[in-house]
Amino acid sequence: MSAEKMGTRGLGNEEKEGALSPEDLSEMLAAGTKEVHEKAENTQFVKDFLRGRIRKELFKLGAVALYYTYTAMEEEIERNKDHPQFAPLYFPAELHRHEALARDLEYFYGPEWRNQITCSKATQCYVDRIHQVGEEDPVLLVAHAYTRYMGDLSGGQVLKKVAQRALKLPPTGEGLEFYQFDGIHSAKAFKQLYRSRMNELELDMDTKKRLVDEAVKAFQFNMEVFEELEEIGKTFQEDVLDAGMPVHGAMDGDISKCPYYAAKMAASGGTAYMCQMAMVVLRHPTGQVLFATWFAALAGLAAWYLM
Template identity: 60%
Template sequence: MQEPGSPAQTLHSVLGAEGKEESKGNKNQQGHRRKRRNMETSQTHSSESVSRDLSELMKEATKEVHEQAENTPFMKNFQKGQVSLHEFKLVTASLYFIYSALEEEIECNKDNPVYAPVYFPAELHRKAALEKDLEYLYGSNWREEIPCPEATQKYVERLHYIGKNRPELLVAHAYTRYLGDLSGGQVLKKIAQKALQLPSTGEGLAFFTFDGVSNATKFKQLYRSRMNALEMDLATKKRVLEEAKKAFLLNIQVFEALQELVSKDQENGHPVQLKAELRARNANRSYEHGPVSGKERERTNTRCTEMLPTTPLVRWILALSFLATTVAVGLFAM
């Protein structure tokens, strides 16, 4: 038995203490290594997020809200051709206000490097096309007649705000709107044309016609490549992705507002008045382009009479289904 304080005991004590210090040192080193690995992993994910294409990230970020819109009964009813003229007019009017604001801010930022690479006015801008549609649908005094619900005005105000204060976020709205409309436009055009018996010459459907785009697939590839080349750090990319989701939410709010507006108009008998107005306008346009036969006039009047479904449910469905389809069908076809 060794005496306390003997060289052997002292050595043992020292080794023991040294072992404990070594153990503590190992734990500290392991902790530092774990922190370093976590930091490296975080940096790797951040690097991957920065390096990944913005269009791919945007598609992923909006997948959930897109599915919410896609699964609504409104879009399904529109795809079945359950469309009334009244809802079609209201949605077209809201789109006019939205695109007017978007394109005004785009013009103000067309030379800004945060947007300039995706500036394609001749190919994409919709304001002029919507003006043609509204003149056909409402008549020459359409500017005094078209309504702008509060939700639509909220969307407009958001576009003006980011155009003036956060122009890098414009790409989120431009991408979700233009490429969505370009992708789903032809499908929607055929549905609306058939359901509303609109002229085969395209009156009332200019919004869906992109005369400046000869090949939609190639143009979308060009647009994505330009958008992916925008210089953005990770924080900016995150803001753009959040803005894309906000664009969907703003659209949903517009759908709800239009539904309320349609319900009020139904109570006031507005759809019946629209039917007579369109019949008269179509008759005038026919005479402008030359005389028509009695049978042709009869067919035109019959089509106008059948434009508005008698089921009340159908009348308010399109306010959501039409714009939901524009976004939902279009975005994932990009």
Template identity: 50%
Template structure:
């Protein structure tokens, strides 16, 4: 309930009763934290590498796969139906094209994500089964973020990676949306029309805060994983037997990443 109360006002005064406005107010601090992580700042500066982008795609795929499967399964739920736009917004097929472009036809065998990404997916599947109305918070946070920052980050990614064509950048493209701004207005209007009890609305606001926290945890997990691998790579060879490396595919993967990365950049998109 604390989030519900804090969402009623912003710095300028009353926020209003619209769910979209209340979510924006409730997640304001979390949004600032996410935007100012080293990961997001690096991305905005155009300091993303191909390996960073490939790792980002892997986590995004797992997150969107869980989200969209639950949205599809609950498409007729009264809280989900108004904001269900699979033709316009679905990202899974776009991510699959990007992953195949960069990883090859057997990309599914190469996808590795941190534990935090798995927890994110598990949370989406849990609420999809038990409290489908909470999917509204995740759909709003992700899709409107993609529409708001997708074009800019798409250009940054293309320039940073030196890509001549749009191949590998399908995630940032929304061919079913002719005007992102008009579509966002429609989406907010549909979301604000959802009938929720005060208790359900408070739960949605709490879930929106959690959505940002889950994203931040993904970033932190990636950084920790790579930090450990970097320290391992920097150790003398006699302190890190080759047999141990050969026996651990995950460690092989993280060590390989560290040879290419100093930091790992993952984007959070402004609402």
């Protein structure tokens, strides 16, 4: 279903959210996952990715992990699409990713890609939990869907730009279809709709707290996959592409050099910090070329952090 047709599903009034309450599910999830979200963003794998240090083989393995994860999640979503505590969040045409991931894997591995991939140990743990939730406690699928899809529509768009540039992937989108949501015209409007639908679910406070706990687990599963990929990457001899942008581990104690910090300051009106960051970047040998791309990337990270 296209974004233009979503009005038939009640988008009209949901575009204008009223004042949110701390007890709204979207607010509880954002607050309850803030700490683990920051930890996930600070894993070495993610930091290297964001500064353009991407091994192509590792990127391919990341796509494999995503394929198994989304296949499991979307199987359980289909199984529970009429469940009253999940049905309002059923947007297969707009959100489902496993078919796009299949096309990405065919691009990277060729037509026999299914015979060349396996589910890693960390990914299998994630997959097993998703299936357990879908079979035993379907309302908890809300936490997994929120964690994955909202991230894909936010920070995921940053990763797409970094990967396309660092891996020199085709501008026509091959290998990155996972990040392309053809059924969504406005990511911002859709996320607003999705959060509104979440807040309208008839859930008691105990269930909302269980959903927050499950969302934390989802982030932890993701971190375990990141850590597994980082360990695998240590065995590769392939050269990496380095955009040379400073990350937390290379700041020499100067927090103003941190891209994530600069993005947060920009989102909160810290113009001076953005100017300082711009000067640091423009003095870097590759900064003049990459400045525009990274400015967009940092803004995207801030938007996801603050959603």
